[in-house]
Structures are given as C-alpha cells and as structure tokens.
Amino acid sequence: MTALPLARRREFRLGTGLGLGTAVLYLSLIVLIPLAAVVWRSTDGGWGGFWTAVNRPDSWSALKLTVLASAVVALVNMVMGTIIAWVLVRDSFPGKSIVDALIDLPFALPTIVAGLVLLSLYGTSSPLPVNLAYTRVSVGVALLFVTLPFVVRTVQPVLLELDRDMEQAAYSLGAAPATTFRRIILPNLAPAMISGAGLAFTRAIAEYGATNLLTGSIPLKTQVAAVNIVGRIESDDPTGAAAVSTLLLAIAFVVLLGLDLVQRRSARHG
Amino acid sequence: MAIEVRDVNKAFGATPVLTGITLDIAAGSLTALLGPSGGGKSTLLRVIAGLEQPDTGTVTINGVDATRLSPQRRNVGFVFQHYAAFKHLTVLRNVAFGLEVRKRPKAEVRARVRELLELVHLEQMADRYPAQLSGGQRQRMALARALAVEPEVLLLDEPFGALDAQVRKELRTWLRRLHDEVHVTTVFVTHDQEEAMDVADEIVVLADGRVQQVGRPSEIYENPANPFVMGFLGPITVLNGQLVRPHDVELSRTPVDGGVEAVVTRIVSLGFEIRIEARAGGADVWAQLTGASARALDVRPGDTLYFRPAATANALTAVPV
Amino acid sequence: MARLPLRVLALLYLLLLLVLPVVLVAWRTFEHGVGAFVDALSTPNAIHAFAVTGSVAVWSVLANTLFGVGMAVLLVRHRFPGKRIVNALIDLPLAVSPVVVGLALILVYGRFAPVGGWLERHGLQVIFSLPGMVLATIFVSLPLVVRAIVPVLEELGEDQEQAAHTLGASRWQTFRRITLPGIRGALGYGVVLCLARALGEYGAVAVVSGRQVGQTQTATLFVEERYQNFDTGSAFAVATVLALAAVLILLVTKLLRRKEVL
Numbered sequence: 001m002t003a004l005p006l007a008r009r010r011e012f013r014l015g016t017g018l019g020l021g022t023a024v025l026y027l028s029l030i031v032l033i034p035l036a037a038v039v040w041r042s043t044d045g046g047w048g049g050f051w052t053a054v055n056r057p058d059s060w061s062a063l064k065l066t067v068l069a070s071a072v073v074a075l076v077n078m079v080m081g082t083i084i085a086w087v088l089v090r091d092s093f094p095g096k097s098i099v100d101a102l103i104d105l106p107f108a109l110p111t112i113v114a115g116l117v118l119l120s121l122y123g124t125s126s127p128l129p130v131n132l133a134y135t136r137v138s139v140g141v142a143l144l145f146v147t148l149p150f151v152v153r154t155v156q157p158v159l160l161e162l163d164r165d166m167e168q169a170a171y172s173l174g175a176a177p178a179t180t181f182r183r184i185i186l187p188n189l190a191p192a193m194i195s196g197a198g199l200a201f202t203r204a205i206a207e208y209g210a211t212n213l214l215t216g217s218i219p220l221k222t223q224v225a226a227v228n229i230v231g232r233i234e235s236d237d238p239t240g241a242a243a244v245s246t247l248l249l250a251i252a253f254v255v256l257l258g259l260d261l262v263q264r265r266s267a268r269h270g
Numbered sequence: 271m272a273i274e275v276r277d278v279n280k281a282f283g284a285t286p287v288l289t290g291i292t293l294d295i296a297a298g299s300l301t302a303l304l305g306p307s308g309g310g311k312s313t314l315l316r317v318i319a320g321l322e323q324p325d326t327g328t329v330t331i332n333g334v335d336a337t338r339l340s341p342q343r344r345n346v347g348f349v350f351q352h353y354a355a356f357k358h359l360t361v362l363r364n365v366a367f368g369l370e371v372r373k374r375p376k377a378e379v380r381a382r383v384r385e386l387l388e389l390v391h392l393e394q395m396a397d398r399y400p401a402q403l404s405g406g407q408r409q410r411m412a413l414a415r416a417l418a419v420e421p422e423v424l425l426l427d428e429p430f431g432a433l434d435a436q437v438r439k440e441l442r443t444w445l446r447r448l449h450d451e452v453h454v455t456t457v458f459v460t461h462d463q464e465e466a467m468d469v470a471d472e473i474v475v476l477a478d479g480r481v482q483q484v485g486r487p488s489e490i491y492e493n494p495a496n497p498f499v500m501g502f503l504g505p506i507t508v509l510n511g512q513l514v515r516p517h518d519v520e521l522s523r524t525p526v527d528g529g530v531e532a533v534v535t536r537i538v539s540l541g542f543e544i545r546i547e548a549r550a551g552g553a554d555v556w557a558q559l560t561g562a563s564a565r566a567l568d569v570r571p572g573d574t575l576y577f578r579p580a581a582t583a584n585a586l587t588a589v590p591v
Numbered sequence: 592m593a594r595l596p597l598r599v600l601a602l603l604y605l606l607l608l609l610v611l612p613v614v615l616v617a618w619r620t621f622e623h624g625v626g627a628f629v630d631a632l633s634t635p636n637a638i639h640a641f642a643v644t645g646s647v648a649v650w651s652v653l654a655n656t657l658f659g660v661g662m663a664v665l666l667v668r669h670r671f672p673g674k675r676i677v678n679a680l681i682d683l684p685l686a687v688s689p690v691v692v693g694l695a696l697i698l699v700y701g702r703f704a705p706v707g708g709w710l711e712r713h714g715l716q717v718i719f720s721l722p723g724m725v726l727a728t729i730f731v732s733l734p735l736v737v738r739a740i741v742p743v744l745e746e747l748g749e750d751q752e753q754a755a756h757t758l759g760a761s762r763w764q765t766f767r768r769i770t771l772p773g774i775r776g777a778l779g780y781g782v783v784l785c786l787a788r789a790l791g792e793y794g795a796v797a798v799v800s801g802r803q804v805g806q807t808q809t810a811t812l813f814v815e816e817r818y819q820n821f822d823t824g825s826a827f828a829v830a831t832v833l834a835l836a837a838v839l840i841l842l843v844t845k846l847l848r849r850k851e852v853l
C-alpha cells in the first residue's frame with residue numbers, strides 16, 4: 001500500500017471500525033440475536049423438554065415427512081436439473097432463451113402464489129384428470145416447483161466452462177459418447193450437481209407457503225415442519241415451536257457444512 | 271503412405287478454410303504443418319483425426335478410408351494445445367484412460383502405464399493431479415496418454431504453443447528424440463518456422479487454406495515455391511522487384527551492374543553478424559553480413575552503398591502487392 | 592447425443608411443473624373478464640394490502656441496500672478479525688425457514704419479550720405491526736444486495752480508488768465518484784432481487800403480522816385469506832398481479848445481467 005499521511009491512515013482504521021460496528025449491530029439486532037433466542041428458548045425444558053417437544057406425534061411426523069420429501073425432491077431435481085441445464089447449454093431450438101428465463105420463475109414468484117398455481121392444475125378443480133389434493137405426493141410436487149432452479153443454475157455455468165477438448169481427447173482415445181459422458185463429463189459436473197441438490201434440500205425443508213393450499217396441511221399426514229411450527233406458535237407453545245425450529249436449523253447447518261467440504265475437495269482438483 | 275489426403279475442402283459457413291488439399295505423409299515420418307494463424311493447419315489436423323468432417327474429399331489412413339469414421343475408430347492419437355487433461359483423474363488414470371476404455375486387463379494396463387510414464391519421465395508424478403503439474407509436465411502426460419493405446423498416427427495441435435520459450439525448446443528436442451525411439455507417424459501443427467525446421471523431416475506449408483509447398487526443411491528454405499513461402503521461412507529483402515535473403519546480398523561502394531543505390535540509415539550489431547539497414551528510393555532494404563565483411567567495408571550511417579543479390583542467391587520475383 | 596429425447600423430457604417437465612400451472616391461473620383469473628379482474632383489485636382491502644406490501648418493501652429494500660453496500664465495501668476493501676465468520680453469517684438467512692424468522696423476531700421483539708416489552712412501553716409496537724414486518728422482510732432478503740456487489744467490487748480492484756486518494760479525494764468523494772459508478776449495475780441487480788423477495792415474502796410476515804385484515808395484511812397474506820374464505824376471484828386477481836410483477840422483475844434482472852456481461 002502506498003505511504004499515505006499518518007492522519008489518513010488512522011482515519012482508515014477508525015472508519016473501518018465504525019462501519020464494521022454498525023454492520024455488526026445491524027446483523028445482530030435483526031439476525032443473530034433473534035436466532036439465538038430461538039435456540040435458547042428451545043432449551044427451556046432442558047434436553048428432556050427438547051426431545052419431548054420434538055417427539056410429539058404431529059411434529060415428529062411433520063419432520064419425517066419434510067426431511068424425506070425434501071431429500072427425494074432434491075434427488076429428482078438433481079437429475080432433472082442437470083438434464084435441463086444440458087439442454088439449455090448444448091442444444092438449440094427456437095424459444096430457448098425464453099425457457100432459460102422461465103427457470104428462475106420459482107425464485108421470483110411468491111410462495112403462496114406458487115401454492116395457488118399448483119392447486120389449480122393438480123387440485124380438486126383441475127381441468128386435468130389429476131387430483132393430488134391432500135396427498136403426500138402433493139408435498140413433493142410443491143417442493144419440486146420451489147426448488148427447480150437450484151441445480152439448473154449451479155450446473156449451467158460449469159457446463160458452459162467445461163473444456164470441450166477433454167471430450168474430444170476422450171473420443172480420440174476410443175471412448176464412445178456415452179462412456180465419455182459417464183467418465184469425463186459427469187465427474188466434472190458432480191460437485192455442481194451436489195451443491196445444487198444441497199441448496200435445494202435446505203430450501204425445501206424450510207418451505208411453508210407453497211405446501212399449504214394443495215396439501216391441506218393435514219397433521220400426521222401432509223403437514224410439513226414449517227406448518228407445524230406455525231401451529232405451535234399460534235397455539236401458544238413457543239417453546240415447542242422453538243424446539244422444532246432448532247432441529248430444522250441444525251439439519252440445514254449440517255447439510256451446508258457438508259456442501260462446503262464437497263466444494264473444498266473439488267477445488268483441489270482445479 | 272501412412273496418411274493420404276485427397277482433395278479435401280472445408281468451409282465454416284461461407285468462409286472457406288481448406289481448399290483442394292492433397293497430401294501424402296510417409297509412414298514413420300515426423301511432419302510439420304507450418305503456416306500463419308488462420309491458415310487452416312489445425313482444421314486439417316482435426317479432419318485427419320476425425321474431430322472435423324471435410325465437406326468433400328477423402329482421408330485414408332494406412333490404406334483404410336477413414337473419411338467417415340468417428341475419431342474412436344481411427345486409432346489416431348491427438349495432443350491438444352491446452353493439454354485437455356482430465357482434471358478429475360490422476361496422471362496415472364489419465365494415461366490409463368484409453369486402455370481402460372478398451373477394457374484391457376488391469377495388469378496389462380498397469381505395466382503399460384508404467385512403461386510410458388518412464389518414457390516421458392513422469393514416474394514420480396503418477397499419483398498427482400494435472401493441476402499440480404507444470405505446463406511442460408502436463409503436455410508430456412498428454413503425449414503419454416495418446417501413445418498408450420499404440421496409435422497408428424500421432425497428431426499434435428500446436429503442442430508447445432502454451433509453454434514458455436525455454437520449455438518449448440526443451441520439449442522440441444525431446445519430441446524429436448521420442449520420435450526416433452517410437453517411430454510412430456507423427457504430424458504436428460505449428461506457426462513457428464524455427465520449430466518446424468528444427469524438428470521435422472518434412473514440412474507442409476499451408477496458407478489461406480491451400481498447400482503452398484511440401485519438402486524437406488533445407489529444400490523449402492533454399493528453393494521456396496513462391497514469395498509467401500520464402501517470406502514465411504526466413505528473412506527477406508526486396509531489391510529491384512526481387513526477393514532475396516539478406517545473407518545473399520552483396521554490398522559495394524561503387525556502382526555495380528544490377529545494383530540498387532541506397533543510403534545507409536542504421537547499422538545494428540547482432541553479435542556475430544551485422545545488419546545494415548538502408549533506404550533506396552521510397553523503400554527500406556537491408557543486408558546481413560559477417561562482422562569481418564562489414565569491417566572490410568567500413569560503413570557509416572549516411573554512406574551510399576550499392577546492394578545486389580549475390581550470383582549464387584536464389585531470388586524470386588516478388589508478387590506485386 | 593440423444594438430443595431430441597432429452598429436449599422433449601426437459602421441456603415436458605417444465606411444461607407440467609411450471610408453464611401449465613401459471614397459465615391456468617392467468618386463465619382462471621380472466622375467466623369472468625377484465626372488468627371482474629379490476630373490480631377484485633379495487634376493493635378497499637385489496638388496495639390496502641398492496642399499500643402495506645409496498646411500504647414494507649420500500650423500507651426493507653432501503654435498509655438492505657445501505658447495509659449491502661457498506662458490508663460489501665467492508666468485506667472486499669478492508670481487513671478485520673473475524674472476517675470469515677461475518678462472511679458466513681451474512682448467508683445465514685438463506686438457510687432459515689421464514690416461519691422460524693417470524694418466531695425468532697417474536698421471541699425478541701414480542702410484547703412479552705425483553706426488547707419488545709421495553710419498546711412497547713415506549714410506544715413502539717414491533718410485532719403485529721408494520722415495524723415487525725419490515726424486520727422480517729429485511730431478515731429474509733439480507734444477503735441479496737451484498738452478494739450481488741461483492742464479486743463486482745473484487746473485479747474492479749483498488750487501483751482506481753488508490754489513484755483517487757493520491758489525487759487528494761477524501762474517502763467519501765472516492766466512494767461517490769469512483770466506487771459507486773463502478774458497481775452501479777451490480778447494485779441495481781441486487782436491489783431488484785431484494786425488491787422481488789420483499790414483494791413476495793409470505794411465511795415470515797404471516798407469523799409476525801398477526802394477519803390483521805385491513806391493517807397488517809400484505810398482498811400475499813391477502814391472497815391466502817381470500818382463498819380460505821372462498822373468494823377465489825379476489826385471491827386469483829391479486830395472485831396474478833403478483834405473478835406478473837414476478838415475471839416483470841425476471842425480465843429486468845435478465846437485462847441488467849446482460850449489461851454486466853458486456
């Protein structure tokens with residue numbers, strides 16, 4: 001750094017401190033302290049109280065359904081997302097750029113509108129001979145909608161950057177296109193696919209608005225964790241709500257940690 | 271003939287890239303496709319490899335018509351300018367790839383890979399990833415990988431283009447020695463005439479998508495087929511509408527028959543040689559002399575000298591620009 | 592490589608999951624004509640809901656833009672202990688369920704909570720009122736502006752700013768004349784993302800607002816409440832408006848991103 005007058009240099013440090021302090025205060029008041037309050041509240045009854053709250057039949061069922069459905073949905077969208085990304089990058093057809101823009105719709109659409117939208121096509125008054133209302137499958141459909149963009153958007157840039165020479169090298173060495181895909185392309189896409197699936201999973205377990213209308217949120221059957229939490233808040237059980245919330249946060253945290261490890265490993269391969 | 275190219279034409283859209291290419295490449299030879307960027311050499315190489323399809327014409331490899339064969343079936347090894355290393359595989363797995371894809375038994379694969387890594391002096395790096403290797407090492411790995419499946423033909427696309435000058439020179443020598451050991455028909459693409467002259471048995475000069483000349487390095491240098499080839503392979507100067515090598519220019523203080531009068535503008539010492547730059551009319555001319563000859567003349571800037579091609583010089587009529 | 596089947600599979604999936612449902616809602620909305628559509632949007636509750644959504648969005652976008660720019664500059668241009676932790680904490684909101692956000696804010700700013708109680712005694716009601724909804728919306732959209740600006744700021748490099756300093760510009764002048772113009776595109780992109788998130792927020796505000804019709808009801812809450820009360824006309828109308836806003840925002844972000852690439 002060039003030698004600035006001493007007064008300026010001190011000004012820097014003071015300014016940094018002030019700015020940082022303000023930013024940290026903002027973060028604390030809005031994010032950190034409230035989240036800490038949730039975790040703190042969940043310990044109100046000690047470990048025993050925590051597990052009792054979480055183990056209540058409706059909450060436990062909701063958690064199981066949420067985690068299972070989110071995992072399945074993450075895997076399905078991992079496959080479909082990769083296919084869609086492949087088609088967007090390697091294929092060309094009229095209207096492709098519109099399709100590309102559409103992918104982000106679930107990001108932009110309010111979740112309650114997504115719920116309404118899915119209800120219209122897959123609910124009771126649907127023009128199609130399909131009625132998924134009040135079924136567990138409907139939870140999956142809602143989550144599929146909401147998590148659609150994640151894998152597509154993480155895989156697309158990797159596909160775009162992929163060194164085509166590698167594929168051609170594989171061809172010149174005798175590998176058929178399918179073999180080349182399996183041994184060369186897929187391993188290079190895998191980190192992005194896993195990353196996208198992980199993000200999709202953490203998004204799915206948090207989902208509230210899209211599931212309500214179509215699933216009916218029937219306790220013990222089609223109720224997801226977020227709906228269960230709201231139920232407990234509204235029935236004046238903030239401790240129970242905090243317990244289920246803390247568990248959800250812990251699951252998300254573990255998944256994100258795992259993703260970070262995957263990222264680091266793949267970065268080593270350059 | 272290991273490779274026979276007959277009347278290959280290729281265009282990208284409306285732009286012709288290869289026009290009427292007819293070529294023979296002898297088995298076991300080391301041939302350079304030399305030419306300026308955009309001249310079509312890489313495209314021709316890729317057509318031979320099967321990575322591109324010609325619009326018309328045929329490619330025959332060791333007697334077999336390969337024109338419509340996919341690259342997998344041609345048994346041609348290809349080395350890319352930017353290595354095309356399989357980033358997610360170790361050096362060992364990279365080199366083993368072609369053999370694994372052919373489902374060879376593990377013991378055979380292991381033995382052959384070890385043999386090749388020793389050949390390219392990368393035995394220590396077997397368990398490293400390409401990202402951990404230098405550029406030169408990556409290119410040696412790419413060569414080993416291509417040779418692993420015992421190709422009939424080895425094709426290299428500007429193999430040293432992405433490397434430092436020093437590494438480039440080393441690998442050049444190394445490639446020549448490798449070829450002497452392995453004797454695979456090898457074709458490499460370069461835009462560096464020094465590289466082509468240093469390494470190759472035969473040079474094919476390509477420009478504007480056409481073959482300009484084919485021959486041994488000395489032939490092409492001394493008997494260039496046209497002004498372009500002459501200018502591309504070595505330095506030239508123009509005297510009286512004739513292209514001459516600066517080494518082949520005679521200088522005298524007195525007017526001579528066929529000489530061009532020019533005023534010396536600059537004298538540059540190139541170590542063992544002296545370059546004399548001068549202005550004749552509106553054009554620049556120059557000559558290159560040994561130090562002794564230059565001292566004998568005792569030239570200063572501003573002197574008037576007469577430039578003329580030596581009797582033994584091979585002068586070509588310049589094509590009017 | 593199996594081009595056509597893949598294309599068909601991808602397009603069919605998108606059709607069934609994305610396109611058809613949205614088209615169907617638009618269809619149903621205008622089934623009874625544009626007049627009915629406009630009527631449904633003109634009821635006092637609907638208008639009030641839009642107003643609430645609008646003001647919540649404006650406040651939260653403003654707050655997060657200021658925070659976002661400041662935080663981005665701090666992260667990229669300054670060194671301080673614990674930078675990696677702060678960096679990770681900024682992304683935290685993305686992993687938190689919106690209803691948990693609501694719960695978290697209630698536990699701190701609710702009437703019976705320490706901070707909330709104190710504020711209420713001094714006349715500021717947070718939960719079940721606008722400030723709480725603004726806080727919730729700020730929470731969920733916190734990282735968006737920061738994350739949009741950081742990569743661009745890194746790419747810009749410090750050279751220009753240092754040149755400005757050597758020419759005598761104060762830090763504020765440098766920021767206003769050199770840094771800000773440099774990140775304009777990214778800032779716009781981040782703000783638009785933040786706005787989209789704010790307009791569409793549902794879960795967090797549902798918990799924190801008490802869903803009081805005509806008072807703390809946002810457009811999204813309006814959609815749900817009307818639907819539950821069998822007033823599908825109003826629900827679909829407002830939902831379509833929100834969907835159109837979403838599509839519009841999508842187009843704007845595409846345009847902004849293309850300008851970035853150039």
